[in-house]
Amino acid sequence: xxxxxxxxxxxxxxxxxxxxxxxxxxxxxxxxxxxxxxxxxxxxxxxxxxxxxxxxxxxxxxxxxxxxxxxxxxxxxxxxxxxxxxxxxxxxxxxxxxxxxxxxxxxxxxxxxxxxxxxxxxxxxxxxxxxxxxxxxxxxxxxxxxxxxxxxxxxxxxxxxxxxxxxxxxxxxxxxxxxxxxxxxxxxxxxxxxxxxxxxxxxxxxxxxxxxxxxxxxxxxxxxxxxxxxxxxxxxxxxxxxxxxxxxxxxxxxxxxxxxxxxxxxxxxxxxxxxxxxxxxxxxxxxxxxxxxxxxxxxxxxxxxxxxxxxxxxxxxxxxxxxxxxxxxxxxxxxxxxxxxxxxxxxxxxxxxxxxxxxxxxxxxxxxxxxxxxxxxxxxxxxxxxxxxxxxxxxxxxxxxxxxxxxxxxxxxxxxxxxxxxxxxxxxxxxxxxxxxxxxxxxxxxxxxxxxxxxxxxxxxxxxxxxxxxxxxxxxxxxxxxxxxxxxxxxxxxxxxxxxxxxxxxxxxxxxxxxxxxxxxxxxxxxxxxxxxxxxxxxxxxxxxxxx
Amino acid sequence: xxxxxxxxxxxxxxxxxxxxxxxxxxxxxxxxxxxxxxxxxxxxxxxxxxxxxxxxxxxxxxxxxxxxxxxxxxxxxxxxxxxxxxxxxxxxxxxxxxxxxxxxxxxxxxxxxxxxxxxxxxxxxxxxxxxxxxxxxxxxxxxxxxxxxxxxxxxxxxxxxxxxxxxxxxxxxxxxxxxxxxxxxxxxxxxxxxxxxxxxxxxxxxxxxxxxxxxxxxxxxxxxxxxxxxxxxxxxxxxxxxxxxxxxxxxxxxxxxxxxxxxxxxxxxxxxxxxxxxxxxxxxxxxxxxxxxxxxxxxxxxxxxxxxxxxxxxxxxxxxxxxxxxxxxxxxxxxxxxxxxxxxxxxxxxxxxxxxxxxxxxxxxxxx
Numbered sequence: 001x002x003x004x005x006x007x008x009x010x011x012x013x014x015x016x017x018x019x020x021x022x023x024x025x026x027x028x029x030x031x032x033x034x035x036x037x038x039x040x041x042x043x044x045x046x047x048x049x050x051x052x053x054x055x056x057x058x059x060x061x062x063x064x065x066x067x068x069x070x071x072x073x074x075x076x077x078x079x080x081x082x083x084x085x086x087x088x089x090x091x092x093x094x095x096x097x098x099x100x101x102x103x104x105x106x107x108x109x110x111x112x113x114x115x116x117x118x119x120x121x122x123x124x125x126x127x128x129x130x131x132x133x134x135x136x137x138x139x140x141x142x143x144x145x146x147x148x149x150x151x152x153x154x155x156x157x158x159x160x161x162x163x164x165x166x167x168x169x170x171x172x173x174x175x176x177x178x179x180x181x182x183x184x185x186x187x188x189x190x191x192x193x194x195x196x197x198x199x200x201x202x203x204x205x206x207x208x209x210x211x212x213x214x215x216x217x218x219x220x221x222x223x224x225x226x227x228x229x230x231x232x233x234x235x236x237x238x239x240x241x242x243x244x245x246x247x248x249x250x251x252x253x254x255x256x257x258x259x260x261x262x263x264x265x266x267x268x269x270x271x272x273x274x275x276x277x278x279x280x281x282x283x284x285x286x287x288x289x290x291x292x293x294x295x296x297x298x299x300x301x302x303x304x305x306x307x308x309x310x311x312x313x314x315x316x317x318x319x320x321x322x323x324x325x326x327x328x329x330x331x332x333x334x335x336x337x338x339x340x341x342x343x344x345x346x347x348x349x350x351x352x353x354x355x356x357x358x359x360x361x362x363x364x365x366x367x368x369x370x371x372x373x374x375x376x377x378x379x380x381x382x383x384x385x386x387x388x389x390x391x392x393x394x395x396x397x398x399x400x401x402x403x404x405x406x407x408x409x410x411x412x413x414x415x416x417x418x419x420x421x422x423x424x425x426x427x428x429x430x431x432x433x434x435x436x437x438x439x440x441x442x443x444x445x446x447x448x449x450x451x452x453x454x455x456x457x458x459x460x461x462x463x464x465x466x467x468x469x470x471x472x473x474x475x476x477x478x479x480x481x482x483x484x485x486x487x488x489x490x491x492x493x494x495x496x497x498x499x500x501x502x503x504x505x506x507x508x509x510x511x512x513x514x515x516x517x518x519x520x521x522x523x524x525x526x527x528x529x530x531x532x533x534x535x536x537x538x539x540x541x542x543x544x545x546x547x548x
Numbered sequence: 549x550x551x552x553x554x555x556x557x558x559x560x561x562x563x564x565x566x567x568x569x570x571x572x573x574x575x576x577x578x579x580x581x582x583x584x585x586x587x588x589x590x591x592x593x594x595x596x597x598x599x600x601x602x603x604x605x606x607x608x609x610x611x612x613x614x615x616x617x618x619x620x621x622x623x624x625x626x627x628x629x630x631x632x633x634x635x636x637x638x639x640x641x642x643x644x645x646x647x648x649x650x651x652x653x654x655x656x657x658x659x660x661x662x663x664x665x666x667x668x669x670x671x672x673x674x675x676x677x678x679x680x681x682x683x684x685x686x687x688x689x690x691x692x693x694x695x696x697x698x699x700x701x702x703x704x705x706x707x708x709x710x711x712x713x714x715x716x717x718x719x720x721x722x723x724x725x726x727x728x729x730x731x732x733x734x735x736x737x738x739x740x741x742x743x744x745x746x747x748x749x750x751x752x753x754x755x756x757x758x759x760x761x762x763x764x765x766x767x768x769x770x771x772x773x774x775x776x777x778x779x780x781x782x783x784x785x786x787x788x789x790x791x792x793x794x795x796x797x798x799x800x801x802x803x804x805x806x807x808x809x810x811x812x813x814x815x816x817x818x819x820x821x822x823x824x825x826x827x828x829x830x831x832x833x834x835x836x837x838x839x840x841x842x843x844x845x846x847x848x849x850x851x852x853x854x855x856x857x858x859x860x861x862x863x864x865x866x867x868x869x870x871x872x873x874x875x876x877x878x879x880x881x882x883x884x885x886x887x888x889x890x891x892x893x894x895x896x897x898x899x900x901x902x903x904x905x906x907x908x909x910x911x912x913x914x915x916x
Contacts, residue, residue: 447610448643450630452657453708459631462656466647 100226137225350434413495437471566616594765636705
């Protein structure tokens with residue numbers, strides 16, 4: 001007889017632990033189930049979850065400053081904004097290189113628009129400087145070519161900055177000139193990168209940019225003026241040993257160039273920039289660049305709740321710039337009011353639906369569903385026709401003599417219009433869950449309550465109503481969440497006083513193109529809904545919500 | 549018309565010429581006259597659609613009578629809303645409020661009557677103890693078994709001490725054993741508390757075991773109102789005879805009536821004696837009804853000179869406590885005989901020919 005009183009985990013007949021055995025038996029089933037939902041899961045992930053996650057990520061993303069002005073951002077670390085003076089020469093020197101490189105790639109305006117969100121007006125400064133910055137490079141280009149004509153040549157630069165291996169491959173490619181063959185990817189010469197860091201960075205960007213546009217080979221392309229600015233700065237600081245370590249065909253040019261640079265007449269980057277636009281001397285502009293130089297920024301979120309970063313940390317925005325908190329608050333209370341109106345109007349209808357004879361209830365149900373078969377725009381426009389000052393309702397009121405013709409009621413393009421139109425539109429979302437819950441409440445409960453001595457009202461309030469609460473919960477949460485994100489109706493009938501936060505999000509997505517702020521507003525909205533959902537779960541209990 | 553109950557005591561509940569129609573075209577209840585004495589346990593028994601539940605609902609106040617008067621304690625209640633009638637009711641599916649605990653359910657009728665908390669608690673506790681559910685006050689109805697829910701529903705209908713309790717097929721959802729137990733419980737409570745009970749069921753065993761009086765409903769009318777024994781032994785018409793218990797019927801024509809014995813010629817020509825119930829004129833068609841347990845095939849036990857019939861044994865079914873034998877008698881192949889499983893009992897062989905007979909008083913000549 002086998003020992004049945006074993007210790008340790010339960011084991012299957014073949015000795016494997018029962019849990020393993022069970023998991024193995026269920027694995028096929030689980031896999032099959034997963035495969036069944038896989039198409040939808042992938043579809044939702046690819047077309048819905050991923051784009052939304054990416055979009056929301058934009059609310060904190062801020063690489064553009066440090067990517068466009070890497071050297072400037074580094075140099076700015078030493079600057080103290082409290083000194084009340086714009087940064088010194090080194091920062092402007094770095095800016096000169098960064099800005100020219102950016103201007104060559106035409107990305108300086110993008111940065112301008114980005115910073116403009118934080119400091120309105122800064123984008124014009126960037127646009128204007130883009131045109132003038134080239135002159136700095138041209139100045140240095142002139143000085144270098146005066147020293148040696150070879151500097152004007154793209155090949156000189158390629159030989160100096162490119163690695164030997166790359167130069168070899170590049171030469172092969174240039175010789176073959178096959179159609180469609182891509183130029184070998186640029187690889188930097190490591191000693192040159194060590195000795196001339198600014199130049200190497202700029203040249204890498206130059207080479208990539210050239211290869212990306214891909215008309216001519218890198219050595220055949222005219223070097224950017226920015227390279228000369230960078231080279232002048234590098235040579236002024238580079239040690240002779242480091243320069244001597246650089247090899248390659250153009251290595252011989254470096255030592256004379258370094259000597260020439262030492263003999264250059266002094267050049268003030270700061271004066272040049274201030275000469276292009278005197279706003280470069282303003283502390284506030286530099287403060288903005290410094291504050292938003294991080295890879296990630298809370299700036300959009302601060303902006304979304306009417307705050308901003310200041311010299312002394314977070315501060316509220318000026319009175320006339322505060323708008324979002326007001327909008328969030330308005331969205332919340334109007335959505336709640338709309339939900340409440342839906343409940344007030346929908347409850348009796350749902351009750352009728354659940355208690356009428358089937359044939360009558362079906363007709364009523366069609367009436368409830370009718371709005372679903374009509375376009376949202378049509379329904380909203382219909383409300384415009386009804387509610388406007390020369391509209392149907394006003395006409396009737398005037399005709400009845402209830403309203404004076406001169407004082408027609410303003411019922412549209414304000415909060416009233418939004419509430420009326422949205423209550424109408426969201427009503428089915430309240431009625432349907434209510435109805436499906438009410439249908440499951442047997443009439444015998446009401447009868448029982450009455451037979452026990454309860455009046456009609458007590459029977460309803462103590463017995464029927466508590467049992468319909470799951471339906472109220474489902475309807476309310478559905479209506480509220482739909483209302484809080486509603487966009488078209490407030491846009492059309494809300495005027496300025498009846499618009500929601502979603503209208504502002506849409507504005508930033510499609511008009512101001514401040515997607516970061518739109519993402520931050522959207523994230524806050526999402527967070528608020530999730531928070532409310534959590535609170536709702538704590539109070540009502542999500543188990544108590546029934547859709548049928 | 550002064551109402552008198554079947555037992556002769558003054559009426560506590562009475563229906564007087566009550567009619568009910570839902571659609572204005574057909575009557576669901578046709579001219580109902582019924583009286584229930586105080587403390588009486590009356591069962592309304594009938595097939596579905598016979599109008600018994602409608603009568604109960606009219607009494608409870610959930611349906612209004614189209615015509616006629618319903619009186620409670622001598623007072624017409626037609627225009628009194630249900631919550632003022634003070635009638636306890638047990639529903640088919642118990643209708644225990646799912647969002648309240650058992651104690652809250654029981655407390656509800658007391659609360660709406662404005663009773664103080666301390667007294668409420670006392671009464672709830674007593675009612676729960678009465679149905680042996682004292683420990684379950686804090687539970688929700690969904691946490692109870694069907695039988696327990698049934699007890700709670702009963703306690704809730706009784707807790708506010710109504711004089712009249714209505715029960716609408718309250719045991720329909722229970723299994724057989726529990727049902728039998730509850731039948732006993734309900735009758736015990738009803739008699740102990742002296743409550744008048746109107747009980748609706750379509751289960752005749754339930755009706756027979758529980759009731760003081762049974763009103764058999766069919767086609768919107770009361771076919772017979774009588775105590776269980778009378779109803780079973782002396783059905784007044786063939787519907788009641790068919791509906792209550794098992795019954796063998798033979799069709800024939802009345803030849804003549806001699807005293808209280810009628811001579812019936814069956815359709816195959818044989819003659820039998822029967823007790824005339826609602827036949828009187830010779831030549832009238834009649835349906836003769838005999839209970840399976842009153843059929844005798846031991847000639848020695850029959851009265852001398854009694855008519856006997858030839859029968860062929862078709863089937864013998866062993867059922868434990870009884871034997872059930874199916875015979876072919878006068879062309880009827882569904883003629884059943886029940887015999888007790890006693891040591892000396894004969895077990896009839898299928899195919900054998902026998903002669904059967906019965907006492908004329910056990911054989912009732914009813915309407916065809």
